[in-house]
Amino acid sequence: MHRLFASLMAFALSLAVLPAAAVEVSHAMGKTQVPDDPQRIVVLELSFVDALAAVSVSPVGIADDSDRDRVVAAYTDIIGQDWVSVGSRKTPSLERIAELAPDLIIADKTRHVGAYDILSSIAPTIVLDSLTGDYHEALAQAAVIGKAIGKPEKMARRIATHKARMHAYAEMFRLKSKGVTAQFGVANTTGLWLHSPSSYVGSLLRLFGFDASMTGANTGDYAATYVSISLEQLSAIDPDILILGRYTDPAITDTWTDETLFQELAAVRTDHVFAADAHEWSRLRGILAAERLAGQLTEMMTGQW
Structure with a gap:
């Protein structure tokens, strides 16, 4: 028993x-x-x-x-x-x-x-x-x-709302983004890493109608998604708009400002170099992150075009 x-x-x-x-x-x-x-x-x-x-x-x-x-x-x-x-x-x-x-x-x-x-x-x-x-x-x-x-239904509704918001942002950006290359990167004291077109931010910029200033297929490879770049390589890519996030202050890009190659960048010559929060733009991904990024990008571009 x-x-x-x-x-x-x-x-x-x-x-x-x-x-x-x-x-x-x-x-x-x-x-x-x-x-x-x-x-x-x-x-x-x-x-x-x-x-x-x-x-x-x-x-x-x-x-x-x-x-x-x-x-x-x-x-x-x-x-x-x-x-x-x-x-x-x-x-x-x-x-x-x-x-x-x-x-x-x-x-x-x-x-x-x-x-x-x-x-x-x-x-x-x-x-x-x-x-x-x-x-x-x-x-x-x-x-x-x-x-x-x-919560599949609740998430589906939130994604639908999100897509509508992002569509509105895209329509606004596309009034001026056609034929314009835009590039995001993060820098610290030792290097600069550009987020390729296959990255989260890179694909968002393409959603907004910007052209990619560098090539990159979505291979799932970290080094191909976040690419270490020298000043010479950045000069060859030469985006119209350059958005930089600094993990350190100063960052390596601050040591380049007096270099001729940096001064001759299209984004530098046209005053289209923008500062972004490195943490938010590089580490955050998702629904809320995309909406915040779109809003911040709108503020950057206001009065610039």
């Missing part, structure tokens, strides 16, 4: 930890059964925070590079501050993730494939290509996340 009771109790406890229902989600590593209404979500890239914030869902854990300011006010105003840092996006702490007892983990294809089996042993894990994906892929990933968190 005691053995039977113990068996029944173990069975009852096993049922208690199983989700009432599950949904199959397709992602970069295959298909995964996830709870149909996960309550304890851990996200390992900032674009996944963006997707949750877009439908007012708060995660319990975020890979924020151990810097809570990386999660900008546009997100925390929606998701709040009641989340735990699980360390860096590149190498999040598996121990901290496990301690949070998540029922869903959302990971990045470039950064976390090597840890997929371990992450999956902690909780159902889906993997998406945030880091090297473009704008259109970011929207597709948001739809996948909407399904994974049990």
